[in-house]
Amino acid sequence: MDLSFSAEELAFRDEVRRFFKEEYPKDLLEKRSKGQVLSKDDIVRSQKALAAKGWAAMNWPVEHGGTGWTATQRYIYEEEAAAVDLQPLVPFGLSMVAPVIYTFGNDEQKKRFLPDILESNVWWCQGYSEPGAGSDLASLKTKAVRDDDHYVVTGTKTWTTLAQHADWIFCLVRTDGSGKKQEGISFLLIDMKSPGISVRPIITIDGGHEVNETHFEEVRVPAENLIGEEGKGWTYAKVLLTHERTGIAAVARSKRSLSKIKKFAAKQMNGGLPLLEDETFRRRISEIEIELMALEMTDLRTLAAVSLGGAPGPESSILKIKGTEIQQALTELAMEVSGYYAMPFIPESLEPGWNGDPIGPEEAVGTASKYFNMRKTSIYGGSNEIQKNIISKAVLRL
Amino acid sequence: MDFSLSEEQILLQDSVVRFVQDEYEFEKRRKIISSEDGFSRDNWKTFAELGWLAMPFPEEMGGIDGTPVETMVLMESIGKGLIVEPYLATVVLAGGLIKEAGSPAQQEELIGGIVDGSTMMAFAYAEAQGRYNLADLVTTASQQGDGWVLKGSKCVVLGGPSADKLVVSARTSGDQMDSNGISLFIVDANASGVSRRNYTTVDGNQASDITFNNVSLANSDLLGAEGNALPIIEKIIDEATAAVCAEAVGAMEVTYQASVEYAKTREQFGVAIGQFQVLQHRMVEMFMETEQTKSLLYLAIMKLAEGADDAAKTVSALKAKVGTAGRFVGQQAIQIHGGMGMTDEMSVGHYFKRLTMINTLFGSVDHHMKRFAQLSD
Ligand SMILES: Cc1cc2nc3c(=O)[nH]c(=O)nc-3n(C[C@H](O)[C@H](O)[C@H](O)COP(=O)(O)OP(=O)(O)OC[C@H]3O[C@@H](n4cnc5c(N)ncnc54)[C@H](O)[C@@H]3O)c2cc1C
Numbered sequence: 001m002d003l004s005f006s007a008e009e010l011a012f013r014d015e016v017r018r019f020f021k022e023e024y025p026k027d028l029l030e031k032r033s034k035g036q037v038l039s040k041d042d043i044v045r046s047q048k049a050l051a052a053k054g055w056a057a058m059n060w061p062v063e064h065g066g067t068g069w070t071a072t073q074r075y076i077y078e079e080e081a082a083a084v085d086l087q088p089l090v091p092f093g094l095s096m097v098a099p100v101i102y103t104f105g106n107d108e109q110k111k112r113f114l115p116d117i118l119e120s121n122v123w124w125c126q127g128y129s130e131p132g133a134g135s136d137l138a139s140l141k142t143k144a145v146r147d148d149d150h151y152v153v154t155g156t157k158t159w160t161t162l163a164q165h166a167d168w169i170f171c172l173v174r175t176d177g178s179g180k181k182q183e184g185i186s187f188l189l190i191d192m193k194s195p196g197i198s199v200r201p202i203i204t205i206d207g208g209h210e211v212n213e214t215h216f217e218e219v220r221v222p223a224e225n226l227i228g229e230e231g232k233g234w235t236y237a238k239v240l241l242t243h244e245r246t247g248i249a250a251v252a253r254s255k256r257s258l259s260k261i262k263k264f265a266a267k268q269m270n271g272g273l274p275l276l277e278d279e280t281f282r283r284r285i286s287e288i289e290i291e292l293m294a295l296e297m298t299d300l301r302t303l304a305a306v307s308l309g310g311a312p313g314p315e316s317s318i319l320k321i322k323g324t325e326i327q328q329a330l331t332e333l334a335m336e337v338s339g340y341y342a343m344p345f346i347p348e349s350l351e352p353g354w355n356g357d358p359i360g361p362e363e364a365v366g367t368a369s370k371y372f373n374m375r376k377t378s379i380y381g382g383s384n385e386i387q388k389n390i391i392s393k394a395v396l397r398l
Numbered sequence: 399m400d401f402s403l404s405e406e407q408i409l410l411q412d413s414v415v416r417f418v419q420d421e422y423e424f425e426k427r428r429k430i431i432s433s434e435d436g437f438s439r440d441n442w443k444t445f446a447e448l449g450w451l452a453m454p455f456p457e458e459m460g461g462i463d464g465t466p467v468e469t470m471v472l473m474e475s476i477g478k479g480l481i482v483e484p485y486l487a488t489v490v491l492a493g494g495l496i497k498e499a500g501s502p503a504q505q506e507e508l509i510g511g512i513v514d515g516s517t518m519m520a521f522a523y524a525e526a527q528g529r530y531n532l533a534d535l536v537t538t539a540s541q542q543g544d545g546w547v548l549k550g551s552k553c554v555v556l557g558g559p560s561a562d563k564l565v566v567s568a569r570t571s572g573d574q575m576d577s578n579g580i581s582l583f584i585v586d587a588n589a590s591g592v593s594r595r596n597y598t599t600v601d602g603n604q605a606s607d608i609t610f611n612n613v614s615l616a617n618s619d620l621l622g623a624e625g626n627a628l629p630i631i632e633k634i635i636d637e638a639t640a641a642v643c644a645e646a647v648g649a650m651e652v653t654y655q656a657s658v659e660y661a662k663t664r665e666q667f668g669v670a671i672g673q674f675q676v677l678q679h680r681m682v683e684m685f686m687e688t689e690q691t692k693s694l695l696y697l698a699i700m701k702l703a704e705g706a707d708d709a710a711k712t713v714s715a716l717k718a719k720v721g722t723a724g725r726f727v728g729q730q731a732i733q734i735h736g737g738m739g740m741t742d743e744m745s746v747g748h749y750f751k752r753l754t755m756i757n758t759l760f761g762s763v764d765h766h767m768k769r770f771a772q773l774s775d
Contacts (some may be wrong), residue, residue: 134736136666159737204740205747211737269527271534272575280764332725335758339529340554342758344607345600359597359607360526360553368600372751375732376740383736385676 016080039352047120071303082252093117093124104228127157127171144173163212187233189225206369249299249323264363314394317387324377331371338364418479436604446515470644477648487557492519494634499622520561522552530761539568548613558606559596582621601751654684687723711773714766721763724753
């Protein structure tokens with residue numbers, strides 16, 4: 001057992017630091033540091049800057065343009081990216097659909113889709129959930145009927161994150177309703193410009209527009225957009241799920257928000273003393289910090305096991321549960337620090353590039369919205385109840 | 399011992415429930431919040447007609463002599479309907495202070511105006527550096543000629559935007575944290591030197607940050623004795639805290655019930671999600687937390703009504719409980735509703751947001767835990 005970095009790893013860290021300092025667009029870091037929401041263009045610009053450096057696809061195999069990083073390098077990169085508060089990657093293209101394409105797609109599809117994903121030329125969204133199929137995803141009903149060399153897709157997908165920006169959507173669709181519900185599901189790539197697709201915004205409790213309902217009314221999709229075999233979509237999606245747990249613990253990001261909260265608390269007063277020196281408050285911070293230290297090690301243990309060739313097992317559900325609990329607890333802590341200034345709502349502050357006058361300390365702007373918004377993390381990506389079901393079945397064998 | 403409501407109290411309860419049913423359907427509420435005032439002046443008139451604005455005031459002030467129990471009954475229903483008209487600010491806070499400390503002339507003018515609905519008020523007490531500590535004041539009023547000059551700023555003044563008159567706490571002597579030397583003033587909200595930055599709060603209420611830049615006040619604007627306002631402020635904030643806790647209990651009740659209803663109808667894996675034991679137990683806990691909170695609410699209200707020595711301690715116990723229980727019930731309601739819980743469209747999220755803000759209002763859990771410990775033997 002050894003926690004220290006090798007000389008090469010330290011050199012890698014310096015290179016990552018240098019990149020963020022010298023090559024990555026400064027204005028984007030500045031906007032983030034002011035707490036501004038980035039526009040679609042800014043997000044794309046950010047991803048293109050990473051792509052130019054060859055750092056956009058952390059998990060991909062090197063042959064397709066992946067970084068080929070070791071677990072330690074990923075860890076180092078995540079730490080440095082969090083330190084500059086880098087805009088998180090939009091996961092749908094780079095970490096969700098791409099692995100399915102390079103694992104199960106044909107050569108034609110790889111050539112057609114992967115380069116544009118790698119370079120963020122195309123914005124993808126995920127069409128899995130439906131109004132009637134959430135936790136029980138396999139009960140999905142959106143149907144795709146074969147008509148010559150096309151599929152005709154009809155149904156409703158919901159909670160489609162950022163569909164308003166998307167050029168393409170990857171969907172689980174039902175191609176056969178006769179057998180077991182997990183069978184008869186297929187994985188289809190659909191151009192969002194196809195006639196018959198409409199997107200309706202869903203506003204969330206924090207006031208933001210991040211999710212949508214996406215309707216398909218007899219949308220004609222070329223059969224060549226089917227990934228792998230018809231009826232195997234469920235298997236593909238599941239493989240993807242178990243392989244896509246990296247980063248889910250969000251440890252580096254949480255460490256950064258913890259340190260931001262401490263700085264904020266050092267400036268806020270309570271009874272004539274900085275809140276940070278308040279014993280009750282200190283204890284609350286410590287509780288979260290200790291959980292976070294533990295999670296960091298659990299995350300590293302999982303990563304290490306994966307890099308030794310093991311597949312991330314159902315234990316990785318721990319990372320999802322604990323990671324989201326900590327993220328949520330941190331937003332609560334930020335509310336506590338904000339005090340009365342958690343209350344004002346500035347709707348414009350949710351718009352890209354808002355640079356107006358804060359009400360109260362600038363750190364307090366949007367703390368409540370963030371807290372409300374982060375409730376989503378225990379619901380999506382397999383709710384925390386579902387994750388516990390997985391652990392209890394697959395690990396504890398209950 | 400008797401924990402039942404009187405006939406009049408039941409009538410009051412019915413009238414608020416009916417009002418919520420008829421006038422506060424969710425889409426109507428949404429329109430009210432996005433209107434220019436952020437609340438409905440027509441509703442305010444209705445409140446006056448129904449006698450709600452007169453409730454806590456003695457008959458000689460034009461009131462109907464209600465006790466904290468009546469306020470509780472009203473506020474519980476306000477919580478169930480998520481009513482945004484600034485009842486707490488005008489009637490409970492400002493009205494309470496004037497009832498407690500005002501001269502007969504002030505009472506006649508201001509309480510008269512509150513009762514008939516013509517005067518709206520707010521209490522400006524919180525300051526950024528003071529957090530929840532009522533005595534931590536840097537706003538000052540200094541004597542000048544036969545009047546006062548008010549200087550400083552107050553944060554998140556509930557009901558600030560619609561207030562015609564403000565009650566403002568200010569230091570007239572002593573140091574920043576001293577218990578003595580605090581006074582209350584009645585300030586015309588449109589007086590020169592008063593500037594308001596108005597906004598909507600995350601739960602759809604209205605508030606202001608208010609700056610007082612050398613505002614001239616007359617001696618007759620002093621509310622109560624100079625330098626001795628802290629006990630009065632504490633008393634009224636305790637009453638308002640209990641009132642807002644009653645609102646929270648109303649909101650918690652709706653929230654857990656909505657979750658139970660949702661769990662009965664939402665199906666996944668071929669069964670209603672209410673069939674999953676982990677959710678059943680969660681909802682049982684939500685129910686138990688609501689009941690436990692209600693118990694502390696009754697306790698605090700009765701202590702306040704009888705003016706008991708340990709009323710303040712009980713109020714802090716209640717507020718701490720409302721903070722933790724309200725958070726639990728709100729968060730779990732969202733969780734049980736899944737993605738639907740995250741939408742602005744569903745009412746459950748709005749209850750969650752109100753419960754969250756109530757946790758902050760008048761002091762967080764930490765604040766009241768500490769105060770409870772200090773007030774205990
Ligand atoms: C902000 C946000 C963004 C999203 N983005 C996307 C996206 O881009 N693409 C996409 O396809 N989907 C997306 N989702 C959907 C997300 O994956 C679903 O919300 C999630 O799967 C839960 O489904 P549901 O909302 O229908 O809740 P339900 O499945 O109805 O669950 C309701 C409650 O019941 C519980 N429950 C369900 N089954 C069980 C069980 N067996 N045992 C115990 N408890 C159970 C759940 O844990 C939850 O608490 C997003 C969701 C949110 C909130």
